[in-house]
Amino acid sequence: MNGNYRRLALAALLLALVVVSLGAYVRLSDAGLGCPDWPGCYGKLVGVPDQAHEIKAAEASFGKPVEAPKAWKEMIHRYAAGLLGLAILALAAMAWRQRQHRKPWLEILLLAVVTGQALLGMLTVTRLLKPVIVTSHLLGGMSTLALLAVLVLRDQGTRRAPPKALPGGLRVLGALALFAVLVQIALGGWVSSNYAAAICADFPTCQGRWWPEMDTHHAFTLDRELGATASGALLSGAALTAIHWAHRLGAGMVLLLAGGFGLRLLARAETRIHGQWLLAALLLQLGLGIANILLQLPLPLAVAHNTGAALLLVTTLAATARVFQRSEARHRYTMGGFTRQFQTVR
Known part of the structure; x- marks a missing residue:
């Protein structure tokens, strides 16, 4: 692929990180329903109602007060x-034109994921922040980010x-x-979409206990x-505790596996830089998670924790x-050596 493609892919990767962080900011500042409709806001595709007559008409049509700050966030x-969707569409078009050199499966998959993200964004609003939809929307954003990262990394194989x-x-x-990081992101999304982060205000215990009362079923x-069970009853504190505690247990698993992987990488010269970045991201994320618990979720730290998960x-x-x-690359080099030896013998 040419330089324009690589630059666009890198720009899309950075934009995806911004979009993930903005999504966290919208969710954590309770602005997810700042606009009661989709894709516009109170019927407007550009901007939000700000004139007196626009606000009056919007409130009459949608039956809820216009909260302009929340609407603008959304x-x-x-x-x-x-x-970001337009950038991915452009990448897919560029890859399709070069399909005789490389099959554009990854770009087509990205386009499908981003289309699904748009649908989930609509359902998030129309289904009033249903946790499974909100969590799926977060995972879709992370999947988009990961696929763009694969796109950028794809041409950076070992050439030595x-x-x-x-x-x-x-x-x-x-x-x-x-795999552990992906599962932990899903658990974190479930914590966030159920507003269960503040149920445990102490660390490393929860509610003063190492194994607090939990309702894993609900x-x-x-x-x-x-905020409800499947039958419509109020979701209990024990259920919220189970959600939070599962995320903490997941953090322990990530620490063991990702930490162990990072240390192994750090011990080898050819992978040391990757080990350093991985361990730095891991320690940052753990520190942000603990700080969020002890400081009771200040918005900047909570958003940073979501961005840290993406990093x-x-x-x-x-x-x-x-x-x-x-x-x-080692396998290809070895096979190439066997081929050259065979040709020499012949």
Whole structure:
């Protein structure tokens, strides 16, 4: 791919990180329903009602007061997401024109994910912040970010010959670390969409106990409304505690797997820089998580924790890709050597 494609892919990756952070800001500042309709806001595709006659008409049509600050937060997020969608569409078009050199499956997948994201964005509003939809929307944003990272990393394989062979166990550990980070992001999204972050105000215990009272059944029932059980009853504090505690347990698993992976990378010269970035992102994210608990979720720290999850995902993905790329490059080099020897014998 040419330089324009690579620059656009990198710009889209950075924009995706901004969109993920904006989405967290909208959700955590309770602005997710700042606009009661989609894709416009109170019937306006550009801007929000700000004139007296516009506000009066909007309130009459939608039956709720216009809260301009919240509406603007939501619309800025939508505009940024729309710009990201256009960038991904452009990447797909550029890749399609070059399909004789490389199949554009990744770009087409990205386009499908971003289309699904638009649908989830609409359902988030129309289904009044249903937790499973909000969490799916967050995961869709993270998936978009991860696929764009793969796009950027795809052409950065190892070109040095001969590359040093990496232990097979390192690939397994990298895959496990990446899986743990993905599961932890899903658990974090479930905490956020259920507003369960503040249920435990102490650390490392929760409510003064190492194993607090929990209701895992209602906590992880997916098909229910916000703040309610599947039967419509009020969701209990024990259920919120279970959601929060599961996220803490997930953090421990990420610390073990991603931390162990980072330390293994740090011990090897050819992967040291990836180990440094991974461990830095991991420690930052753990620090932000603990600070959010102890300081009771100040908005800047809560948004930073979401952004930190995105950075941890990208650094873990980059490190894992590096390990797999080097292993594959080593395999190609070895096979090439066998081929050259065979041709010499012939």
